[in-house]
Amino acid sequence: xxxxxxxxxxxxxxxxxxxxxxxxxxxxxxxxxxxxxxxxxxxxxxxxxxxxxxxxxxxxxxxxxxxxxxxxxxxxxxxxxxxxxxxxxxxxxxxxxxxxxxxxxxxxxxxxxxxxxxxxxxxxxxxxxxxxxxxxxxxxxxxxxxxxxxxxxxxxxxxxxxxxxxxxxxxxxxxxxxxxxxxxxxxxxxxxxxxxx
Amino acid sequence: xxxxxxxxxxxxxxxxxxxxxxxxxxxxxxxxxxxxxxxxxxxxxxxxxxxxxxxxxxxxxxxxxxxxxxxxxxxxxxxxxxxxxxxxxxxxxxxxxxxxxxxxxxxxxxxxxxxxxxxxxxxxxxxxxxxxxxxxxxxxxxxxxxxxxxxxxxxxxxxxxxxxxxxxxxxxxxxxxxxxxxxxxxxxxxxxxxxxx
Amino acid sequence: xxxxxxxxxxxxxxxxxxxxxxxxxxxxxxxxxxxxxxxxxxxxxxxxxxxxxxxxxxxxxxxxxxxxxxxxxxxxxxxxxxxxxxxxxxxxxxxxxxxxxxxxxxxxxxxxxxxxxxxxxxxxxxxxxxxxxxxxxxxxxxxxxxxxxxxxxxxxxxxxxxxxxxxxxxxxxxxxxxxxxxxxxxxxxxxxxxxxx
Amino acid sequence: xxxxxxxxxxxxxxxxxxxxxxxxxxxxxxxxxxxxxxxxxxxxxxxxxxxxxxxxxxxxxxxxxxxxxxxxxxxxxxxxxxxxxxxxxxxxxxxxxxxxxxxxxxxxxxxxxxxxxxxxxxxxxxxxxxxxxxxxxxxxxxxxxxxxxxxxxxxxxxxxxxxxxxxxxxxxxxxxxxxxxxxxxxxxxxxxxxxxx
DNA sequence: GATGAATGAGGGTTCATTCAT
DNA sequence: TATGAATGAACCCTCATTCAT
Numbered sequence: 001x002x003x004x005x006x007x008x009x010x011x012x013x014x015x016x017x018x019x020x021x022x023x024x025x026x027x028x029x030x031x032x033x034x035x036x037x038x039x040x041x042x043x044x045x046x047x048x049x050x051x052x053x054x055x056x057x058x059x060x061x062x063x064x065x066x067x068x069x070x071x072x073x074x075x076x077x078x079x080x081x082x083x084x085x086x087x088x089x090x091x092x093x094x095x096x097x098x099x100x101x102x103x104x105x106x107x108x109x110x111x112x113x114x115x116x117x118x119x120x121x122x123x124x125x126x127x128x129x130x131x132x133x134x135x136x137x138x139x140x141x142x143x144x145x146x147x148x149x150x151x152x153x154x155x156x157x158x159x160x161x162x163x164x165x166x167x168x169x170x171x172x173x174x175x176x177x178x179x180x181x182x183x184x185x186x187x188x189x190x191x192x193x194x195x196x197x
Numbered sequence: 198x199x200x201x202x203x204x205x206x207x208x209x210x211x212x213x214x215x216x217x218x219x220x221x222x223x224x225x226x227x228x229x230x231x232x233x234x235x236x237x238x239x240x241x242x243x244x245x246x247x248x249x250x251x252x253x254x255x256x257x258x259x260x261x262x263x264x265x266x267x268x269x270x271x272x273x274x275x276x277x278x279x280x281x282x283x284x285x286x287x288x289x290x291x292x293x294x295x296x297x298x299x300x301x302x303x304x305x306x307x308x309x310x311x312x313x314x315x316x317x318x319x320x321x322x323x324x325x326x327x328x329x330x331x332x333x334x335x336x337x338x339x340x341x342x343x344x345x346x347x348x349x350x351x352x353x354x355x356x357x358x359x360x361x362x363x364x365x366x367x368x369x370x371x372x373x374x375x376x377x378x379x380x381x382x383x384x385x386x387x388x389x390x391x392x393x394x
Numbered sequence: 395x396x397x398x399x400x401x402x403x404x405x406x407x408x409x410x411x412x413x414x415x416x417x418x419x420x421x422x423x424x425x426x427x428x429x430x431x432x433x434x435x436x437x438x439x440x441x442x443x444x445x446x447x448x449x450x451x452x453x454x455x456x457x458x459x460x461x462x463x464x465x466x467x468x469x470x471x472x473x474x475x476x477x478x479x480x481x482x483x484x485x486x487x488x489x490x491x492x493x494x495x496x497x498x499x500x501x502x503x504x505x506x507x508x509x510x511x512x513x514x515x516x517x518x519x520x521x522x523x524x525x526x527x528x529x530x531x532x533x534x535x536x537x538x539x540x541x542x543x544x545x546x547x548x549x550x551x552x553x554x555x556x557x558x559x560x561x562x563x564x565x566x567x568x569x570x571x572x573x574x575x576x577x578x579x580x581x582x583x584x585x586x587x588x589x590x591x
Numbered sequence: 592x593x594x595x596x597x598x599x600x601x602x603x604x605x606x607x608x609x610x611x612x613x614x615x616x617x618x619x620x621x622x623x624x625x626x627x628x629x630x631x632x633x634x635x636x637x638x639x640x641x642x643x644x645x646x647x648x649x650x651x652x653x654x655x656x657x658x659x660x661x662x663x664x665x666x667x668x669x670x671x672x673x674x675x676x677x678x679x680x681x682x683x684x685x686x687x688x689x690x691x692x693x694x695x696x697x698x699x700x701x702x703x704x705x706x707x708x709x710x711x712x713x714x715x716x717x718x719x720x721x722x723x724x725x726x727x728x729x730x731x732x733x734x735x736x737x738x739x740x741x742x743x744x745x746x747x748x749x750x751x752x753x754x755x756x757x758x759x760x761x762x763x764x765x766x767x768x769x770x771x772x773x774x775x776x777x778x779x780x781x782x783x784x785x786x787x788x
Numbered sequence: 789g790a791t792g793a794a795t796g797a798g799g800g801t802t803c804a805t806t807c808a809t
Numbered sequence: 810t811a812t813g814a815a816t817g818a819a820c821c822c823t824c825a826t827t828c829a830t
Contacts (some may be wrong), residue, residue: 005789025312030824041791043827052825078326089321104311111308113277113299114365115222123364153354153377160357180350187384202814230802238816243801245814399793419706421618425821435795440822498705505702508695508759509616517758547771551744556752561714562705574744581778596810624802632812633808643804 010048010058012038017059020100028106029056057118060109061103064126070094071133081140082191088133093156093174100168107166130155135141141189150188157184207245207255209235214256219298221227223305254315257306260299261323267291268330278337285330286378289355290371297365304363327352338386347385354381354393395457404442404452406432411453416495420502423450444467451512454503457496458520464488465527475534476585482527483575486552501560524549535583544582551578601639601649603629613692617699620647642716648709651700654693655717661685662724666702671729679724680772683749684765691759696758721746732780741779748775 016038020029031052032042049055073090078084092098113119134154138147161177213235217226228249231237245312246252268288289295310316331351335344358374410432414423417549425438425446443449465485472478486492507513528548532541607629613619622643623633640646662682669675683689704710725745729738752768 009789022252026308027312031826032824042825043367043792044790046826047355047789102310104308107304108308110360110364111301111305114297114363115225120364124366127366129241149377152373153381156354156357156361156377157350158357159360160353160355163307163360164353166311167307167317169321176349180353182347184350206814226795227798239800240817241815249800334807403793420702422706424819426819428783436821437796438625438794441793446821494705500701501698501823502702504754504758505617505695507698508691508757509618514758518760543771543774546767547748547775550751550755550771551747552751553754554747554749557701557754558747560705561701561711563715563718574747577740578744585725621802633804634813635811637805638810 001197006048009040010043011062012057013040013045013048014059014062017055018105021059021105021108022099025104026056026112026123031055044166053116053118053126057122060119060122063106064122066115067092067126068129070097075133082189083139085134085137085141085185085189087139088130089154089158089178089185093178093181095174098108098162098165098174098177100165103165104168105166106162127155130158138189153188154184157181203245206241208259210237210242210245210252211256211259214252215260215302218256218302218305222301223253223309234382239372250313250315253306253309254313254319257316258342259321260302261319263290264294264323267294272330278334279386282331282334282338282382282386285327285334286355286375286382288352289327290358290375290378292371295359295371295374297362299322300359300362301365302363303359324352327355335386350385351378351381354378400442403434403438405456407439407442407449408453408456411449412457412499415450415453415499415502419498420450420506424513425449443553445509447512449515450503450506454513454516457499461486461491461520463525464491469527476583479528479531479535479579479583482524482531483572483579486524487555487572487575489568492556492559492568492571494559497556497559497565498562499560500556521549523538524552532565532583547582548578551575597639598637600631602653604631604636604639604646605653608646609654609696612650612696612699613690616695617647617703618764622646644707644709647700649714651710651713654697655713656686658683658717659720661688666724672728673780676725676728676732676776676780679721679728680745680769680776682747683721683750684769684772686765689753689756689765689768691756694753694756695759696757697753718746721749729780744779745775748772 013034017029020034020037024033029146031045033041034055035045045055049058071088073092074087075084078087108125110118113123121149131151134151135147138151141147142150158181161181165174165177210231214226214231217231217234221230228242231252232239233243242252244254268285270285271288272281275284307317307320310320328348331348332344335348337346338344355378358378361369362371363375407428411423414428414431418427421435425439428449429436429439443452455555463586465482468481469478472481503513504517507517525545528545529541532545535541536544551574555575558566558572559568604625608620608625611628615624622636625646626633627634636646640649640727655734662679665678665682666675669678700710701714722742726738726744729742732738733741749772752772755763756765756768
């Protein structure tokens with residue numbers, strides 16, 4: 001049975017790590033800084049996480065969960081498949097999440113994926129969830145093969161926009177991403193269900 | 198006239214840095230490792246590059262130039278606007294360039310853009326060249342506004358695919374990227390010139 | 395309340411730095427050597443001092459304080475202005491302080507003053523304290539203008555003697571310094587108070 | 592037989608080292624910088640000087656010689672012992688020599704004396720020359736014992752003033768040094784010759 | 789559980805010195 | 810002679826990790 005207090009501390013620390021990531025980037029995220037951000041000593045971190053890697057892993061997992069929650073909340077309000085599709089998009093570009101800082105942290109995370117198996121695992125989970133969410137909508141609007149293709153392109157587009165955001169290019173805005181995203185959807189996804197078309 | 202030997206060493210070192218980047222990631226790319234990769238002592242690196250940052254900067258610049266050469270070579274052979282458009286795409290997904298290793302190196306580079314002004318400058322140059330190349334074709338095939346929108350989406354898609362490639366996901370192939378890319382083009386870019394349509 | 399252990403370590407380290415300074419000169423005073431002298435690992439030094447500069451700064455400050463204590467102790471016992479004047483002199487040439495080693499450390503410190511603002515600050519403080527101490531006595535023995543001139547020359551003489559001592563010239567002794575100092579005072583400072591003379 | 596060109600190069604290099612010392616301080620005086628200052632390659636320095644230490648040694652020796660020349664030139668014009676005394680003082684505080692930069696370089700040099708036997712040797716030579724110059728004058732103006740004492744104090748005063756100058760304290764000027772120096776002389780050295788008094 | 793002191797490895801960088809050309 | 814390429818040691822500093830308290 002896991003200690004209740006342990007769960008709280010772990011949560012506090014991942015939250016602190018998340019904030020530190022945004023403020024200092026992945027390279028500037030040291031154990032000491034995360035501890036300070038959480039108001040704890042540097043040493044305590046290793047009581048709750050075996051590794052720095054494990055801390056970061058948990059952090060990314062929680063960040064992914066946050067994003068998911070946003071999407072899920074919006075999905076609840078949606079009724080038609082198309083509304084659900086838009087909910088997924090809106091959720092992935094929510095103002096509080098789709099920030100340059102968070103996107104940058106995510107980008108740094110991606111850059112580590114190939115040399116960190118745990119990161120790779122998390123990344124795969126997130127990607128699959130995205131795909132499954134998209135397919136759930138698109139299958140009701142498009143024939144299977146077409147749905148698969150569109151789902152793939154949408155998720156690549158989302159990654160591309162996040163990458164751009166992570167570059168902290170001032171000339172690139174959230175509105176732009178949403179507009180381009182909607183343009184794509186308008187062209188490739190019909191208003192009404194027509195899976196046989 | 199710059200020292201011939203200096204140019205050679207600089208080239209060797211950027212090449213070594215590029216290889217090290219692919220093998221160890223950005224974080225694992227130390228001066229000592231780059232030196233070893235080039236068969237030189239650690240100290241010599243600072244003879245040719247003031248900084249680690251400058252070495253990496255030169256490395257990314259050279260990598261960008263390589264990519265450009267590929268695109269330019271293909272553009273030469275193309276005659277119609279549409280062929281030129283495809284040349285740009287093919288060039289950006291050339292088998293020798295669009296490898297998981299190179300894409301990973303590029304991804305690491307992107308992750309540093311927000312904290313490294315020089316990297317930001319290089320990234321901006323590459324992005325603008327891409328945009329200008331695309332617009333040169335699309336303006337002959339689509340009305341201006343539409344051309345801008347499509348050019349924007351294409352370049353975000355390319356970034357998205359490179360990101361995916363950089364994640365070294367075995368399930369994601371170059372063929373897939375090309376297919377999705379072509380699907381998008383087929384839907385948004387007419388065969389023949391019709392800028393007024 | 396500051397960490398007790400921290401204060402102890404900081405004190406140990408400044409003491410170790412002081413000894414290292416005497417044995418190896420400023421250039422030979424490396425973080426590792428100071429750590430070793432204090433029986434600690436090289437890394438720990440940065441736990442207590444942000445910089446090498448800060449360590450040396452603290453070291454010089456403490457050394458200055460030691461010198462001051464000596465002077466103050468002697469000043470306590472003095473009753474007449476002239477006795478106080480001699481107390482200042484004696485204090486600045488105390489056998490335990492006016493050693494070739496300490497003088498050498500002080501000389502190294504002086505050599506860094508122009509390129510280290512913090513060192514400059516400390517040096518200025520010490521110099522002002524000296525001047526103020528001297529003036530306190532001399533104003534009771536000499537007219538103001540004369541007092542200022544004599545105070546200035548005395549403090550330059552003291553610096554000159556310390557410099558000589560720092561050169562570790564075997565032919566130069568503490569007795570000599572004291573004798574020359576007294577000769578000067580006998581010629582320029584009257585036995586009894588006579589500020590109007 | 593020493594190569595003529597070798598002597599020229601050695602002279603150029605010591606001159607360059609002298610300039611570098613003023614501009615970058617002792618710590619900033621690297622072989623490469625001295626070479627650059629002399630318009631030569633870094634490697635050539637070791638053709639003419641076995642060591643960095645030897646280069647600096649030669650540099651200090653030459654600097655001492657410069658100072659001497661100044662003094663000698665002024666001594667030539669002087670006729671009476673007292674004039675000669677003033678010539679020595681003026682020579683040691685010549686506007687082109689008694690600069691904060693040169694004094695700082697000299698101060699750094701002094702700080703190395705105890706750990707560098709060659710430096711110690713040079714320093715001793717300079718000090719003896721000073722003493723002998725002073726005695727030559729003072730013996731004609733004061734009884735021997737008194738002359739020795741005054742010569743000693745004068746030379747300590749000069750060192751003290753040079754030290755102060757080397758601290759680059761803006762509040763301390765050449766005029767001040769000269770005034771204080773003259774005050775001292777006026778009090779301790781009679782106008783006319785009176786060795787028996 | 790919790791602290792923060794302590795370690796030690798490793799990184800970037802500088803630089804005197806050597807050596808092939 | 811002269812160059813500047815090359816080496817390698819040493820320095821300061823950072824930081825994940827361990828451990829006594």
